[in-house]
Amino acid sequence: MKYFVQFCRIAVGVLFIISGLIKLNDPLGFSFKLEEYFSPAVLDLPFLEPYALAIALFVVILEVILGVTLLLGYQIRLTLWTLLATILFFTFLTFYSAYFNKVTDCGCFGDAVKLTPWESFSKDVLLLVLILILIWGEKYINPLGSKFFRLGTTAMALLACIWFGNHVLNHLPVVDFRPYRLQASILEGMVIPEDAPKPVYEYDWKFNIDGTDKVITTLGEYPDVKGEFVGLEGTREIQSGYEPPIHDFTIEYNGQDLASSILQRRNLLLVVAYDLDKSEKEAFTAIKKHTDSALTLGYSVAGLSASSGEVTGSLKEAYGLDFPFYFTDMTALKTIVRSNPGLLRLKDGIIVQKLHFNDLDELNLPTLEESDRYPEDLKSTLDSIMVMDQKYRSDFSMENWGKQFEIDQQNMVLIDSILQVHGYPGKSLVGPETNKAAWYVIQHSERIDEFLPSIQIAAETGELPYRLYAMMLDRSLMGQGLPQKYGTQGRSYFMNTPEEINLIWPIENPEEVNNRRKAAGFNQSVEEYVADLFGEGTAYKVYTLEEVREIEAKQQ
Structure with missing residues (x-):
């Protein structure tokens, strides 16, 4: 029994230390998981959400210290009962997640090891049993070294945890277990192999057979039965299919997903800020300096945020940022980089550099040859x-x-x-x-x-160039028989007489057209454009749609 207790002591101690250190490597990630638990959809404790990071740091450091004191045999009674309270709390959380299917990943080992809710619950039950054995066999747990050695080692472990937690919060996790780690290809991470397992579903078909309603279950095929089909009662996924490492990443603009297009750019700098209202605003002064340099060198620059267009527009104006912002899901952005804001440099879709806003000066922008752009x-x-x-x-x-x-x-x-x-x-x-x-x-x-x-x-x-869009928009509007906006489309009508009528297709609010043309990048007024289009001396005349239709009718 003595040796079995020692085995349990080492197993529990090492497991708590490993679990704590993995989460301490990424305390922000664990705090995001706690926010998910505190949300109204799970435990409904929203008042705790602002304290999620502080709670996360306390819990993960406590895990490490409990593992250390258990292995040292320091303050053993206090250690054992604190371990019991901790594992009871974790067991409740994992059972709640598994039974009610509220949180699909408990975050017990961060992003390093993914466990299903029931796997997490089973793991906690096993630990609970081992800790109860340790409490029962407390007399077999002998302390290591002198009291001063145990106290000093515990103190050094605590100081090391505090330093490490502060370091990763102000920079980035030392080890990145996420699919957006360095040298990872985002595009390849989104690919589903052709031979990947497909999800399997059960279908419940309801038939009326000889006056009695019966439900027949199949794996998707229509049942071969004699009777009147009543309806499909429901479907259930009984086996999950393959899920790519990156399955929730989009780069949207006006509702269109441009991720594939943007990630194909050879040299790309991404500014990631999941929530601009919570981001470190002063960092954007340094970001502007680096993004301006990147644009000068021929890099493509794009911003990713879950904030609204109004917020990103205000930020661009306030800091003079000369690159567009796109919408990306907040959870995905939190996963990409644990910094708000942060920078990623990609080469042919592969992440080659990832930076916290405190480390922006480490950004490396190699000079690009023309053939490499x-x-x-x-x-x-x-x-x-x-x-x-x-x-x-x-x-x-x-x-x-x-x-x-x-x-x-x-x-x-x-x-x-x-x-x-x-x-x-x-x-x-x-x-x-x-x-x-x-x-x-x-x-x-x-x-x-x-x-x-x-x-x-x-x-x-x-x-x-925006003026090219303006020209195409005008052509589209003219094709629909609607007024154009920028006055770029003209027409010539050859009448039954030698008379020829050259005109600019009717314009919406023609008195404002020159202001719109200037804003769109045209260097001519509509009057100057008419002279170039139809010949010097041709004056611009405002036509209405009704007048043009009359001219077209006469031409016919």
Whole structure:
């Protein structure tokens, strides 16, 4: 019995130390888990949420110290009864999570070891049994060394825990167990292999057979029974399918997920701030310095936050930030980097540097060669498309127009496939000149309305000159018979007489059009644009939709 008690002593002590140190390596992560427990949907103790980090630090340091004092045999009675109280508390939490399916991961070993709720509960029950054995066999637990040695070792362990906890809170976890660790590819972490196990579901089918309702359960196939189908009673997942390490990561703008497109940029700097209201605002002064340098060197820069567009817009204005912010789920952002804000540098989608806001000066931005800025195969393909898009347009004839039409059709097929794989190929992906290639092809197609939302996002995030979106928007509005906004679209009507009417398609609030043109990046007023479009001396005249319809009717 003496040896069995010693075994239990070592097992419990080592397990408590390992569990505590893993969580102490990432106390913020454990505090997020406690916030989940304190939420109204679980224990409904929201008043404790502001103290989650302090509670997390206390609990994990207590775990380590209890493990140390148990192994040392120091203050053994106090240690054993504190261990019992601690494990009873943990056992209650894990049982509650498992029975009510409230929290899918207890966080017992942080992100290092993932346990299901019932596995966590079983582990705590086992520890409870071992601790009860230790309490029963207390007389067999002999202290190690002198009293001074035990006190000194415990004190040093406590000081080491406090120092370590403070260090990781002000920098980053020393060991990163999350799927967003250094050298991890975010894109590859989101992939589901073709041979991955699929989830298995049971289906309950209700039939009326000979006047009696019966429920028949299958694994999805329709039952082969003789009777009247009443309805599907329900489904149950009986076996989970494969879940990729990264399964909750999106980068959204106006409701569109641009993660795949943005992560394909060769050199990307991500500014991550899960909640701008709680972030360290002064850090954005240093972030601006580094992001400005990154943009000058040819890096792409993007901000990720769960805050609203109004909040991110105010932040950009306050600190002069020259990069767009996108929406990403708060839980995902908390997982990516334990800093608010923090920085990530990615090379071809792989995380090569991750920084806390206290360590921004350690950011390394290597000088980029021209060949290292953009994927050459994609860039050269788009450059060729751009050349072909203009091949016969400067020499108008019916024969050449027919040739150009065939080229446009072929180009649209290529652009369609490129957009499906890469999203809109904007400035950050293919450079400031090539980023116009896809726009020209779409502008010369009959699919403007289909791609207009993507063009809008590219323009609003700086991936495409905004004036090009304005031109496409005007063409779309004109195609729908609606007033345009920027006055970029004109038409010529050849009447039954030698008279020719050249006009700018009707404009919404024409008295404000020049202000809108200036804001969109046009360097001409609508009056100057008319003279360039239809010839010097042509005056701009405001037309209404009704007047244009009358002209079209006369032309017919």
